[in-house]
Amino acid sequence: MNMKIGVVIFPGSNCDDDMIQVLQGRYKQEVVKLWHKDHNLQNCDFIVLPGGFSHGDYLRSGAIARHSHIMQEVITFANNGGYVMGVCNGFQILCESNLLPGALLRNENRLFKCENVFLKVENNQTVFSMGIPQDKVLKIPIAHGEGRFYADDAAMQSIINNKQIIFKYCTEQGDITAEGNVNGSLLNIAGICNEQKNVFGMMPHPERAASEVLYNTDGCYIFDSIIQHCLAQV
Amino acid sequence: MEPVTVETAQQLGLRPEEFDKICSVLGRTPNFCELSIYSVMWSEHCSYKNSIKWLKTLPRESDKMLANAGEENAGLIDVGNGLACCFKIESHNHPSALEPYQGAATGVGGINRDIFSMGARPIAQLNSLRFGNLENERTQWLLKGVVKGIGDYGNAFGIPTVGGEVYFDDCYQVNPLVNAMSVGIVEHGKTCSATAYGLGNKVYIFGSSTGKDGIHGAAFASKNISEDSVNDLPSVQVGDPFWEKLILEATLEIIETGGVIGLQDMGAAGITCSTSEMTAKGECGMDVWLDKVPTRQPGMKDWEILLSESQERMLVVVKQGFERKLEEIFEKWDLTYNQIGEVTDGKNVRFYMNNNLVADIPAESLVLGGGAPVYEREYSEPAYIKEIEKFNIDNIKDIELNDENLKNILAKMLANPNIASKRWVYNQYDSMVGTITQTTNKPSDAAVVKLRGTDKSIVMTVDCNSRYVYSNPLQGGAIAVAEAARNIVCTGGVPLGVTNCLNFGNPYVPGVYWQFVNAVTGLGNACRKFGTPVTGGNVSFYNQSSDENAVFPTPTIGMIGLMDSTNHMTLDFKNANDTIYIIGQHQNDIGSSQYLAKVLGVEQSPCPHFDIDEEYNIQQEVTSIIENKLIQSAHDISDGGLLVCLMESAFASGLGFEVNKEANIRNDAYLFGEAQSRVIVSVSQNNIDNFENHLKSNNMSFSKLGKVTASEISLNNIQLGSAKNWKFIYDNSIENHLN
Numbered sequence: 001m002n003m004k005i006g007v008v009i010f011p012g013s014n015c016d017d018d019m020i021q022v023l024q025g026r027y028k029q030e031v032v033k034l035w036h037k038d039h040n041l042q043n044c045d046f047i048v049l050p051g052g053f054s055h056g057d058y059l060r061s062g063a064i065a066r067h068s069h070i071m072q073e074v075i076t077f078a079n080n081g082g083y084v085m086g087v088c089n090g091f092q093i094l095c096e097s098n099l100l101p102g103a104l105l106r107n108e109n110r111l112f113k114c115e116n117v118f119l120k121v122e123n124n125q126t127v128f129s130m131g132i133p134q135d136k137v138l139k140i141p142i143a144h145g146e147g148r149f150y151a152d153d154a155a156m157q158s159i160i161n162n163k164q165i166i167f168k169y170c171t172e173q174g175d176i177t178a179e180g181n182v183n184g185s186l187l188n189i190a191g192i193c194n195e196q197k198n199v200f201g202m203m204p205h206p207e208r209a210a211s212e213v214l215y216n217t218d219g220c221y222i223f224d225s226i227i228q229h230c231l232a233q234v
Numbered sequence: 235m236e237p238v239t240v241e242t243a244q245q246l247g248l249r250p251e252e253f254d255k256i257c258s259v260l261g262r263t264p265n266f267c268e269l270s271i272y273s274v275m276w277s278e279h280c281s282y283k284n285s286i287k288w289l290k291t292l293p294r295e296s297d298k299m300l301a302n303a304g305e306e307n308a309g310l311i312d313v314g315n316g317l318a319c320c321f322k323i324e325s326h327n328h329p330s331a332l333e334p335y336q337g338a339a340t341g342v343g344g345i346n347r348d349i350f351s352m353g354a355r356p357i358a359q360l361n362s363l364r365f366g367n368l369e370n371e372r373t374q375w376l377l378k379g380v381v382k383g384i385g386d387y388g389n390a391f392g393i394p395t396v397g398g399e400v401y402f403d404d405c406y407q408v409n410p411l412v413n414a415m416s417v418g419i420v421e422h423g424k425t426c427s428a429t430a431y432g433l434g435n436k437v438y439i440f441g442s443s444t445g446k447d448g449i450h451g452a453a454f455a456s457k458n459i460s461e462d463s464v465n466d467l468p469s470v471q472v473g474d475p476f477w478e479k480l481i482l483e484a485t486l487e488i489i490e491t492g493g494v495i496g497l498q499d500m501g502a503a504g505i506t507c508s509t510s511e512m513t514a515k516g517e518c519g520m521d522v523w524l525d526k527v528p529t530r531q532p533g534m535k536d537w538e539i540l541l542s543e544s545q546e547r548m549l550v551v552v553k554q555g556f557e558r559k560l561e562e563i564f565e566k567w568d569l570t571y572n573q574i575g576e577v578t579d580g581k582n583v584r585f586y587m588n589n590n591l592v593a594d595i596p597a598e599s600l601v602l603g604g605g606a607p608v609y610e611r612e613y614s615e616p617a618y619i620k621e622i623e624k625f626n627i628d629n630i631k632d633i634e635l636n637d638e639n640l641k642n643i644l645a646k647m648l649a650n651p652n653i654a655s656k657r658w659v660y661n662q663y664d665s666m667v668g669t670i671t672q673t674t675n676k677p678s679d680a681a682v683v684k685l686r687g688t689d690k691s692i693v694m695t696v697d698c699n700s701r702y703v704y705s706n707p708l709q710g711g712a713i714a715v716a717e718a719a720r721n722i723v724c725t726g727g728v729p730l731g732v733t734n735c736l737n738f739g740n741p742y743v744p745g746v747y748w749q750f751v752n753a754v755t756g757l758g759n760a761c762r763k764f765g766t767p768v769t770g771g772n773v774s775f776y777n778q779s780s781d782e783n784a785v786f787p788t789p790t791i792g793m794i795g796l797m798d799s800t801n802h803m804t805l806d807f808k809n810a811n812d813t814i815y816i817i818g819q820h821q822n823d824i825g826s827s828q829y830l831a832k833v834l835g836v837e838q839s840p841c842p843h844f845d846i847d848e849e850y851n852i853q854q855e856v857t858s859i860i861e862n863k864l865i866q867s868a869h870d871i872s873d874g875g876l877l878v879c880l881m882e883s884a885f886a887s888g889l890g891f892e893v894n895k896e897a898n899i900r901n902d903a904y905l906f907g908e909a910q911s912r913v914i915v916s917v918s919q920n921n922i923d924n925f926e927n928h929l930k931s932n933n934m935s936f937s938k939l940g941k942v943t944a945s946e947i948s949l950n951n952i953q954l955g956s957a958k959n960w961k962f963i964y965d966n967s968i969e970n971h972l973n
Contacts, residue, residue, distance in 0.1 A: 002473040011568065012476050018669040051667075056476025114664045115657075116674070141662040141674070143389070162953050174677025208666045213684050213799070215675040 003231050006034045006044035008074065008090075010065045015051035015207065016086065022210045022219075023048070027227050036068040045234040046083045046226070047074055049090030051143070051205060060102065061146050062092035071097055083230050084199045085128065088144055091191070091201030099199045101159060102151030104144075108184025112145035116216075117182045117204060119171050122165040123173050125194055127229040128200040128222060129166050137174040138167075138218040140180060140204040147203040149185035159192060163166070166214060167191035167202055237263035246273035252607060259525045259599045267585070269599065270537040274503035275510060281606035284741040285773040288751055292758045292768040298730055299767055300422070307348040307428055307498065308418075309769020311731045313796050315421050320354035323362075323415035323696065323735040323792040325774035329470040330412040334379025336693040339387035340473040341414045343545050346391060347499035350482050353426035353489045354418030357668060359388055361398040361414045362696045362735070362790045363659075368405030368651045368971045373402070376410050377659075378972065383473075384414070385662040390475035391482070395663035397681035399696055403653045405704075405786045406778040408739050413735040415792040417694055419685070427491045428508075429496035430551045431516035433579050438557075440564050440571035440779040441481045441504070441547040443838065444531075445530035447471045449541045477546035477641045481803045484567040485548060491563070493556025500547040506540045506600075507757045508549040509575070509583050513597040514604055519580030524587045526574045550575060573705040577918030580944075585617065616745030622705050627824060631854040633901040637952050641835060643769050647906065648881065648960055650832045653874045654967035655885075657877055676804045678725040679870055684799065691802065693727030699908075700786035701826045706841035707749045711756030711789050713841070713910055715795050717872060718740065718793035719764045724913060725804040726860050726866040729764055729799050732757075734771040734791055739777045739784025750785035763846050764853075766793060794839075803860045805869040806886030812866050812942040814924075816876070818852050819935045820897040821909035828874050829906035843909035855934050864925045865915040875906035877949070879914050880939075884947065884957040885964060891957075892948040893940035894907045903948075915941055 016033070024031045032042050036054075036213050041047065054065035065071060071093070078084045078099050086094040094100040107113060116139050121132040123139050132138070151159060159165060167190040171180035183186045183203075191202030206219030243253035246269060256272050258262055264272065278284060300318050301310035308322035327342025349356045364371045371443045388395050393416070404960065430437070447470070488494055495517065505527065513520045534542075548903060552560055557573070578584075583600075585593040589639040599605030625785040627954065633639055647653055666674055672682040672691060680695035697718040703710030719729045739746040761768055771792075778784035807814075824830050825840040859865050867887075871879045880891050895904050903909075917925045929936045947954040954960070 012390065012479055014390075014667055018667065021669060052392060053476065053479075058476070074608065101574065111663050112382075112389060112664075114389075114666060115661050141666050143666060145643065205666070208669050211669065214669060214672060 002030050003234055004030045004032065004043060005046045005047045005048060006032050006041055007048045008034045008036065008070055009052055010054035010068065011037045012054045012056050013050050013052035015205065017094050018207045019048055019050045022207045022223060026210060027223060029227065034070055036070050037174050038070050039073065041073050041077055046079060046230055047233055049086035049093050051088030051090060054089055054093065061089060062096040065093045066096040075099060081196065081198050083127065084203040087205055087207065088203055091203055092146065094199060094201045100194055100201050101155045102149055104203070105148040105150050106128045106146050107148055113182065114141065114143035118170050118180060119167045119204060120170045120174055120176060122168050123163045126166060126197045128193065128226055130225045130229050132221045132225065135174065137170060137172065138221060139216060140206055140209045140219055142204045144203055148183045149189040151186065156186060162195050164192045164195065166193055168201060238266050238269050241267065241383040241624060243269055244768055246270060246520040247277060250272050252276060253636055255607065259596065259605060260485050264347055266864065267420050267537045268595055269542065270541055271506050271595060274506060274541055275600040280503050280507060281602050282773055284609050284611055284775065285736070286602065286608055287610055288754045291754065293762045294766065294769045296731070299769060307352055309731060309733055310377035310425065311769065313685065313692065314690060317685065318420050318422055318901050319417060319692060319794055320349050320352050320420055320791065321415065321417040321733055322348050322770050323413055323733045324772045325414045325735050325737060325882045326414065327409060327774050327777055330380055331408070331410055333470045334376045335383040336470055336472050338380040338383035338412050339546050340410055342384055343473045343475065343478050344501050345414045345416045346393065346478065349416045349418035350485050351426065351428065351497050351499045352420065353424050353486065354420035355486060356393045356416050356418040357670060358417045358681065359393050359395045359415065360681065360694060360696045360700065360792065361395065363398065364401045364403065364406045364411040366402065367404055368402045369736070370407065374972055380410065380412055381659050381662050382569055387473055387475040389664040391478050392667050394667050396659065396664050396665055396671050396673065396683060397695055399592045400656050400659055401700070403701070403786060408783065409777040409785050410776065411737050411785065413790045415462045415696055415733065417692065417794060420913060426494055426497050428498040428512055428720060429516040429649050430512040430520060431518050431579050432495055432577055435495055435554060435577040436552045436573050437520060437575035437577065438524065438550050438560065438571055439527055439547060439574050440550065440730040441482065441527040442477050442544055443530050443570050444475065444539055444542045444547065444623050444867060445544045446534065446538055446542060449543065450543060459749050471543045471545050473545045478841065480567045480569055481546055481548055483739065483777050484563050484569055487563045488560045491556060493553045493559055495551040495553050497548060497550045500549065502543065504540065504542045505549070510597045512551065512603045513583055519578035519582050520575055521584045521586065522575035524585055526572050528572055529568045531922065536585065540585060560710055569682055589952040591825055610739050611747045612744050614744040614750050615748055621838045625870055630824065630834065633905065635901050635950055635952065640952055641954065642950065644877065644954065644960065645963055646833050647829065647874055647878060648964040649967040650828055651829055651968050651971065652832065653878055655965045656968065657965060658969045658972065662745060672802060676802060677804065677806060678804050679721040680725040680727065682725060682797065684803055690798055691797045691799045693722045694793065695721040695796050696790055696792045697721060698788055698790040700788040701831060702841045703753055703789060704786040705826050705839065707752035707787055708756040709841045709844055711753035712760035713844050714789055714791045715757050715760035715764060716910060717844065718791045719766065720870045722793060723856050724794035724803060724870050725797065726801035727797035728857065729766045729793055729795045732761055732766045732791055732793050734766045734768055734789055736771065736773045737777050737785060737788040737790065738775050739778035743784070746784050751790045753787050757791065760846060764852055801860055803868045805867055805883055806864040807883045807889045807891070807916050807942045808887065809918060810889060810942050810944045812918050814891060814893065814914065814939045814941055815917050815936050816912055816914055816939055817855065817934060817936045818912035820899050820904060821907060822903045824903050824907045827906055827908040829902060842907065847912065849911040852913065852934065855929065855932055856913055859925065859928055862928065864921050864928060865917055867916045869915060871912040873908065875908050877905045881960060883914065885961045889957065890943040890944050890946045891940060894950055
């Protein structure tokens with residue numbers, strides 16, 4: 001049995017095809033494209049908000065996309081326990097939609113940055129991160145200008161208490177230090193989930209690290225977990 | 235409308251004899267609107283009037299070419315599997331000199347539109363950038379602006395920037411060069427042409443609406459930069475990558491419907507250029523109603539609408555019956571669009587404003603290959619060439635090989651911004667979107683992108699060492715091509731074709747034109763030798779602030795090649811104890827090297843050693859040893875010479891090397907000379923015999939240099955410490971200059 005995965009396309013999305021390539025090409029899942037003007041999710045079991053520059057990042061990354069027709073459906077779906085994952089701009093949209101806490105601010109050095117970075121899993125008991133060894137250093141690229149995770153003290157406390165931190169930036173050696181913190185995120189946060197653990201966002205791009213052609217398959221740790229564990233529940 | 239005078243023509247940048255020619259073509263005196271049209275269409279930028287004679291000498295044919303050079307917006311080369319590669323490079327120098335952010339951004343936008351207006355989806359971008367001295371504050375401002383402009387535009391557009399080059403030399407102080415290249419892929423038979431035909435077929439504009447930006451931009455690009463150039467600021471357009479992304483998707487969708495007769499983007503000279511070029515090509519006429527063009531502000535004049543270079547706009551001629559289908563696609567992508575004209579059976583483009591005919595011109599008379607002027611310019615060898623000929627290597631004190639000397643010079647070399655890592659630049663570009671970039675995790679001399687659904691990859695590079703071209707345009711032009719080919723070959727690819735961006739000074743200066751003629755001849759010779767036709771490109775003259783201060787002649791070469799993906803060769807050392815060889819010959823030569831120019835400050839010296847047959851043979855050999863899996867790494871010797879080349883292979887791997895000089899040549903020439911046709915390879919122990927036998931049997935020059943070590947670097951038993959420490963200097967130099 002396969003999952004039916006919906007990849008949402010906003011005007012300005014540009015990592016949609018890359019994501020579909022992995023989910024359909026590598027993992028042989030059924031994937032449908034959901035257009036931002038659509039009003040239904042076509043009975044998808046899992047929704048992905050891909051990276052890109054939805055609506056040109058005007059106003060603020062994700063701020064316009066969050067008001068689209070399709071996002072009203074995604075919000076309802078998530079609030080009913082449906083699985084949603086956002087990568088990069090998708091993560092920003094999830095924060096703007098209040099499906100995830102916090103916000104993603106301009107990188108500390110105020111420059112767009114694209115390079116391989118290193119991650120360690122913080123909570124490997126979610127469907128998005130199950131089975132990733134605690135000491136495994138994942139090499140996954142980033143490509144963003146606004147990825148510095150921020151939340152106020154109360155929200156941070158709640159994120160920590162509820163074990164919502166999924167990934168943290170680290171050095172190549174696996175040290176979660178300032179040196180490994182590529183954009184100045186609070187607590188080196190690279191990816192978080194919501195309190196119910198059904199909505200997940202991360203700034204690095206696992207779909208860019210899921211192919212032998214690219215000589216990097218570290219992103220498969222995440223997709224493997226999703227395919228295996230979300231599938232079991234739908 | 236009032237007829238105009240020759241004075242008006244001159245104010246618009248036309249020459250008196252050109253004004254006379256216009257009057258004779260029309261059989262009357264033009265009005266202001268018509269004159270404006272001629273002024274942009276006959277500008278250097280659109281007409282190539284001072285370059286076309288020499289461009290025609292370039293080799294433009296191969297059995298792999300699917301579109302003839304210059305006939306379409308970009309070159310088209312067969313890459314097998316029913317696919318074609320569409321690629322082109324273009325300059326945006328003048329706008330970037332005034333407004334680096336928008337200038338560079340719109341350069342990226344323009345070149346990508348050239349690719350997708352042919353029906354190809356862009357898959358990769360490259361760029362070649364040149365600035366003045368990095369110590370200079372204006373240079374820093376220009377660099378930051380240009381890089382951010384390219385990044386913001388290309389990143390949002392969503393096509394990876396996979397390669398490029400950045401140089402700093404005083405000659406670019408006033409006139410930076412910003413050359414952008416785009417590479418796309420299209421299925422055979424699905425390309426779209428920039429043409430118009432079919433009486434009554436409707437003409438649509440879609441994309442952004444038309445504003446007052448960029449008016450006379452083409453004319454602006456056709457004169458020297460001066461203090462008054464700030465008055466040309468409205469000539470610089472403003473780009474919006476979000477719109478570009480939408481028109482990319484919409485363009486490919488409308489082509490897919492089969493309802494498109496022809497399509498062209500609005501580049502230089504806006505609606506004027508696209509309507510006249512498409513009608514001239516289709517040998518038809520066109521009526522255009524300017525009042526139907528969606529504008530950003532009310533009250534725009536006819537000539538303003540005609541000449542506006544507002545970005546992200548396309549013109550399409552629609553097959554009858556497909557109008558509604560296309561409109562639905564424009565609406566899906568929320569694009570502004572309108573029908574603004576139709577194809578007629580005349581030969582003229584006729585522009586109307588509120589039912590008044592404001593311009594009526596034979597399309598053919600406007601375009602390159604038609605009535606646009608073609609000039610032969612005088613040229614003569616400039617005086618500095620004699621100075622260069624006086625150079626004598628014996629007057630340069632050689633480097634004494636000792637610990638202090640070597641460390642001192644090496645630190646200077648690695649911190650030289652022309653040699654140092656460009657990561658501050660390229661990390662601001664999304665190099666991985668599209669998930670086909672294979673050189674992210676396996677760096678090579680050229681960029682590699684996977685051709686999806688095949689076992690092939692496209693290899694691409696941009697190259698030009700303009701210092702060599704300055705010292706000897708004929709040879710330097712050839713070296714630019716040879717180096718591009720060498721980079722592709724060292725990566726495992728086979729060179730297929732070239733696009734060039736010819737950046738020179740004022741063509742009316744005989745010494746500048748001499749550089750142009752010789753460089754074009756040299757690169758043409760090399761393109762013939764390497765079997766890489768020139769499929770298209772662009773010429774940018776007037777990169778000079780005064781008659782004395784032209785930029786180095788800079789014929790940037792963009793080259794693509796094809797590779798069996800299994801042949802992907804990388805530049806990083808692989809294992810300690812692998813043996814390091816040089817293929818090719820050491821030369822007692824430091825001409826035009828970064829060492830001579832930047833460490834010793836000697837500006838005038840000859841072009842480095844180069845023999846085109848030797849180069850060709852070495853490339854054939856490298857191809858063969860890669861195919862036979864005999865080597866672990868390959869990296870060509872270029873800027874900085876042998877020691878820098880070794881360092882780069884070490885930095886990319888975290889390993890070190892130990893090398894002993896055996897060649898009986900000067901130390902500086904050995905370490906830092908930039909003689910061409912040399913490649914450094916590393917070979918594992920079990921392949922040494924096969925490797926050496928292979929080279930011997932093909933009579934290739936090669937010698938053993940030393941071996942790869944775990945981390946330490948030593949030269950003639952002088953310990954230089956760990957590669958990691960040197961890498962720190964190399965990695966951070968440019969960033970340090972900017973803080």
